[in-house]
Amino acid sequence: MLTAPASPSLAPSLSTQLRATARCVRAVGEGRSLSDVLPEVAPALRPGVQALTFHVLRHLGMARALVALLAERKPQAAVLGLLHSAVALLLEPTDGVRYAPHTVVNQAVGAARNDRSTERQASFVNACLRRFLREQVDLLAEVERDPVARWNHPLWWIERLRRDHPQDWQAILTASNQPGPMTLRVNRRRTDRASYQQALQDQGLASTPVGSDGLELATPLPVERLPGFAQGHCSVQDAAAQxxxxxxxxxxxxxxxxxxxxxxxxxxxxxxxxxxxxxxxxxxxxxxxxxxxxxxxxxxxxxxxxxxxxxxxxxxxxxxxxxxxxxxxxxxxxxxxxxxxxxxxxxxxxxxxxxxxxxxxxxxxxxxxxxxxxxxxxxxxxxxxxxxxxxxxxxxxxxxxxxxxxxxxxxxxxxxxxxxxxxxxxxxxxxxxxxxxxxxxxxxxx
CATH class of the missing domain: 3.40.50.150 (Vaccinia Virus protein VP39)
Known part of the structure; x- marks a missing residue:
């Protein structure tokens, strides 16, 4: 199991989270589901690592293509996972948070140095990421021609969508790369939707009715903060599933x-x-x-x-x-x-x-x-x-x-x-x- 930082009062460093994220990304590349991998991450690290890992996987096609240009020879799997993770963070904000480029580079290098499987490659990680910062305009222009990099889905998946939905395939792929909203289903046997929406509002939580029993939250939050969740007043369920x-x-x-x-x-x-x-x-x-x-x-x-x-x-x-x-x-x-x-x-x-x-x-x-x-x-x-x-x-x-x-x-x-x-x-x-x-x-x- 991955270990949390020594001081529980401090938030885990980006370096620590990157190290765990790289392992999750590597595990997915080896065919393991995140549903199996994330529970192996220490509880103190898990929320941050999950957010980072989701972000990396939504940009993995682009990250893989860029790293292939940055590294003349394919690095070992542990180094690849770290490079893919760091490059993905340099591409787009994560959950609305944009890390300064030099912070990502420094923290990724620190992650490499503090892991036995990557410590000898810390200088290589540093060189690849600094080259990306110098040449990113040209590198991005080159990989943009690759559909896997452009859409961050496997090629067979993209081609099937183009056949199945010739008018909508691009919109489907674009939507699939965005985080979904948090939607609740109100339990009619315990309360009604209007009353539960008011209970949310009383706690400063804005929501919008969807479907016959749903409420879409303006901002996701842990279920422990939902009024009456433990008492069965609501469940988390996407509007389509409802x-x-x-x-x-x-x-x-x-x-x-x-x-x-x-x-x-x-x-x-x-x-x-x-x-x-x-x-x-x-x-x-x-x-x-x-x-x-x-x-x-x-x-x-x-x-x-x-x-x-x-x-x-x-x-x-x-x-x-x-x-x-x-x-x-x-x-x-x-x-x-x-x-x-x-x-x-x-x-x-x-x-x-x-x-x-x-x-x-x-x-x-x-x-x-x-x-x-x-x-x-x-x-x-x-x-x-x-x-x-x-x-x-x-x-x-x-x-x-x-x-x-x-x-x-x-x-x-x-x-x-x-x-x-x-x-x-x-x-x-x-x-x-x-x-x-x-x-x-x-x-x-x-």
């Missing part, structure tokens, strides 16, 4: 006699929203035991109850009791290409082959769950992806092979950062929301 409950439940009355399945439920945000909105008999599944615990924790804090089972939704023979469901939410595993602004490591972890593999998983889940739905029931298919293969393409293929499937008017693709489209599979551009895909498919009555 659409699921509306789309699955709209148009009818629900009761405890109605069986609802949340097939891939962790971490439990959509499960909880369904229960906040309707008194139903809900079964929440997830294949991972640890993630099932997160669902239970979420429901417990919000004062909600559901049956939570650790099971593979694609293998109903192992868990289904034979009683059909009135509604199914399938928030399927996907590339997460619509939420990279909140998970900037995803773009660097995914490989082009992952798309086809995940499409196969999604198809298997749809096929396995459709027989579990009552005639006249409804299934909401969702992914947090902007790739058409995981959205429109998946639903079209399903409809072609199931004559009892009826597509209902639905949202289709939600594209981050962009005004509303039209058509059977809409391209909606909701502005500050994440990228998502939603379509409701009803089973024809007997």
């Amino acid at each position: 659409r699921a409950a509306d789309l699955l439940l709209e148009g009818r009355e629900w009761s405890r006699a109605d069986r609802v399945l949340d097939a891939c439920a962790a971490p439990g945000g959509k499960t909880a929203h369904l229960l906040e909105r309707a008194e139903v008999d809900l079964l929440a599944l997830d294949v991972d035991p640890g993630r099932c615990e997160r669902i239970q924790d979420t429901l417990g804090r919000l004062g909600l109850a559901a049956e939570v089972r650790c099971a593979d939704a694609a293998r109903p023979g192992a868990w289904w009791d034979g009683r059909a469901f009135d509604a199914i939410l399938l928030d399927a595993p996907c590339t997460a290409s619509g939420i990279v602004r909140r998970h900037p490591d995803v773009r660097w972890l995914r490989r082009e082959a992952d798309v086809a593999a995940l499409v196969a998983v999604q198809r298997a889940l749809l096929e396995a769950l459709w027989p579990l739905l009552k005639p006249g029931g409804r299934l909401l298919y969702a992914t947090c992806s902007v790739f058409r293969a995981e959205g429109e393409g998946q639903v079209r293929a399903f409809l072609e092979h199931h004559t009892d499937a009826v597509l209902r008017p639905s949202l289709g693709h939600l594209l981050p950062g962009l005004a509303a489209g039209s058509g059977e599979f809409n391209d909606n551009r909701p502005g500050g929301q994440d990228g998502f895909f939603y379509n409701r498919i009803d089973k024809a009555p007997l």
Whole structure:
């Protein structure tokens, strides 16, 4: 584990944070998720290191291209991680804070000297960064021609977006490189949105209503500062993710006699929203035991109850009791290409082959769950992806092979950062929301 500075009363130095950030960036380059890496950072360092690491990953394409020009021979991985981190800090402000260039250079050199894996390369780090400051105009002009550097996404990702969204691909990439707003979902069973917005205002926290239950904060803050958070008055959930409950439940009355399945439920945000909105008999599944615990924790804090089972939704023979469901939410595993602004490591972890593999998983889940739905029931298919293969393409293929499937008017693709489209599979551009895909498919009555 990385260690915090000796004096807990002082904020960690930029040098200390850079050293930890470089290790996180290196770990992502080696294929590890930040969700696994950041918990290894000491708690005192973690908030600052997370902010810096997110910043670096949002500029990693450009940083890699620049470092490749600055270093005639490719340095060892530890040095590369530090150079990528320092160059990214020299490119743009971090969370609105711009460090003086000489401060970044000096602190990066200090980080190199205080790490056994890089201490012999401190002079090399110093030389590369000072050269960047001298020649940055020419260096930036040279790498700007590289699309990976220009857009800070892998080339295959950029090309897929250009094919899938020829009018909007640049806006999607631009939005994906911006931090997402902090959006809350107000728990209707504990309070109402107007009252909770006033509670925020009383603490000097400005917010704007979004969707049916959401409030977008003007400024992000730790959940511990949210009034009533521990008592279950609200949850943190992007406005796009909050659409699921509306789309699955709209148009009818629900009761405890109605069986609802949340097939891939962790971490439990959509499960909880369904229960906040309707008194139903809900079964929440997830294949991972640890993630099932997160669902239970979420429901417990919000004062909600559901049956939570650790099971593979694609293998109903192992868990289904034979009683059909009135509604199914399938928030399927996907590339997460619509939420990279909140998970900037995803773009660097995914490989082009992952798309086809995940499409196969999604198809298997749809096929396995459709027989579990009552005639006249409804299934909401969702992914947090902007790739058409995981959205429109998946639903079209399903409809072609199931004559009892009826597509209902639905949202289709939600594209981050962009005004509303039209058509059977809409391209909606909701502005500050994440990228998502939603379509409701009803089973024809007997």
